[in-house]
Amino acid sequence: MADAHIHIQVEESKDPQVNHPLLKGPEDPQVNIPLLIGPEETQESDRGNDQEVVLDKTLYRLGLFLSLLGFNQSSVLSFLLSWGAFLVIGVLLPVVMLELSNCNGCEKGQIKNFEIGIIICQACLAAASLVCVSHNLRKYGVRKFLFVDRYSGHVERFNEQYARKISDSVRLLFFWVLPCFLLKATREIIRIMYVHHESRWHSAAILLAFVFSWTYVTTIFLSACILFHVVCKLQIIHFEDYGKLLERESDVLVLLQEHARLRHYLSKISHRFRICLLLQFLIVTISQFLTLFQTTGYNGIITFINGGDFAASSLVQVVGIILCLNAAAKISHRAQGIGALASRWHALVTCGANEASLTRYSNSMGSLGTASKSSSFHIDYSESDLESLDFLAAPTNMQLASYMSSHHKRLALVIYLQANPGGITIFGWTVDRGLINTIFFLELSLVTFVLGKTIVIPSV
Template sequence: MAEPQIQIEEPLINPNHTQEEESNNPTLDRVIHRLEAFLFIFGFHQCSFLTIVLSWAAFLLLGVVIPVLTIELSSCSDCSKVQITNFELFILASQASLAAVSLLGVSHNLRKYGVRRFLFVDRFHGQTIRFRKEYVEKIEDFFHVLVWWILPCFLLKTAREIIRLVYVHQESWWQTVGIFLALVVSWTYLTTIFLSACSLFYLVCNLQCIHFEDYGKLLERDSDAPKLLEEHMLLRHHLSKISHRFRIYLLVAFLVVTASQFVTLFHTTGYRGIITFINGGDFAVSSIVEVVGIILCLHAAAKVSHRAQGIASVACRWHALVTCSSTDPSQLRATNSAGNLEADAPYTIPVNYSESDLESLDNVALPTNPQFASYMSSYHKRQALVMYLQSNPGGLSIFGWTVDRALISTIFFIELSLALFVLGKTIVFTSK
């Protein structure tokens, strides 16, 4: 389904910032080129038919064929007690499924929009220069987050494979080393693809947080309600774009991780033997990787949703401060029962009047104060903006469900209920 197209004029653009100035930004260009190179190496940047074929061929070779052959070659006839082969094939299936979903979802968006439009770093043109420092920091954080999450899992995976090869020894050392390298390289490839997709979504949401924080600052220095309304409509429009581009990936990845976790729970609790680090270590490593990826996605989505929903409270405070600071006691008298401000007129209508007197006043034009009319116009514009923000809190959504703290709490209790159900079906204590 195609994305909804909304034509909104780009606000807050500095006319002094030209396209030539934007292109003369070596720092931002350098980090974007480094990101493009990284995505190209791991097969995300599929810009032509040749790159598509090479990317998926590398995925099938490194992510499916080599690990399957390695697991079959490393099995032994006298290791039936540990059930290593059956466990590892299931773990490989879940890892390959997540990597395939990640590669397909990200490569489709990159091929359709390109890196800059995918990250929304060129949508404000002049603001690209204004936010270039924040852009560079967030893109560099992408690599930091990826390394800091992959490195401990890589060390744990390496330790597990070393212990496993010591226990399930082969006939020759070169075969043992080959099996070790094949398993570690394949795992690293699949894990990097999955966590890279999650980190890219995390990066896109963090870049949007920059603009929501700037919008909150804009409320403190600007009282032009129409311009603020237009800016917020643009922010909501781009949040809807992000939701549309990632909703299928997030939903499928979450379902695959959920299914993998509960099948893992079935395997470990239903197994009659002893679960050790040798036969069950990969369960722990794969579970950590999958949970980390989902946490990155949910945290990023909830963060940007929280920023978007917090704008309404900031606007209410801004509206109150502007209203109180702009009230002139000599022109504004009090508030009526409806909360509207009234002006001190040069004369007042008598309280005691007959019906005929009131009818005679219907055709009398009351004197108006231009300053008061201007103030009321500004007041109503701000009030309309605040009501709009309160009625449209925004946030990143998946098929209509806004990803915020309430949804995360709901997901947690659903997962807990499913886990307890699985435990109730597998762990049974009898008196016999």
């Protein structure tokens, strides 16, 4: 094992992609032994090596993309460059452009008030995402952050699925950024046509500055949401494999250990993302209610020129929250559904037992009942079946004892899985459909309260 570990380290040092700062996590001197890998699965093949190369390239491209956005803060220089770029592009640039834009014959003051609030909310969302994600990446690296590090014991089996899920999530990011970008660009073009500046070059510079700054902070926020989304998607792979494991694995201890490992990973994910998710929910809620106060309290007409940024920012915020809630709810319900799968597995194995074993079991129970009548040992059958079995004499049939022992082990596993479902939690609150419904009705109540304070219906 030590030779294999040294061999892997030498190969890593020769690959420039694996040596990317974000791909390196803290040194781990211990190599975890995989739980579910058999001897036939440990043999390296050409196909497995190709899949590992594909995964390495996928993680390398992801690391470069995250570094470009400023998530790579592994050194003091990268930390200063990241936050310097964020403050200049995400905060200073739109504020300066807003001050330089002139509006002849329109309500410039109201447009400025609307957009200042939007700029602050978008910057706060991006800053919270940048702080939380960069901290985790600096501490763990991309591989351990996504739980695809080569020492976990599962990367050899799921290389192809890992790479496909990561690529699909990155495509999903661009799929949502593109329509938001087009909506923002369309709004700025219409506003530039309405708001006349000194020259066309001046107008074009303001348009490009607004769109570039907005796209930058939007991509940072949605990238953090996508990272949480892909982490949950990768864990769904393991829960699906656990369902298949129930069909082929008879050792209850292995099943128990594997489920404990899955729950441990979900606890880690919840711990790493709980502050980020909580801040995002809080900032989005505050932003939406500030928007509601401004639009309903405004006496004029809200048009696409003075209020178009409300639509663009609201779309981005809702998309980000939906991505996070959707991923968290999916993995939580997969974890909660394991108990049902185990119950079905236990029922099928029990009902599909050998008829001869059941016959011998009935005969032995009959003989034990006859023997108990002639003995002075009393059995209280008012207790449950499992408790009354403790008072019976040990069966002489070893096959029956083995059958009953496996039955009790499976039953104990089912009870454990039903009592410990796991899932994504935020300070103890499991993110599932129940929590989503609670959030929805809470937001609806707040919206109704704000509308009741701002909208006044005149009496006839």
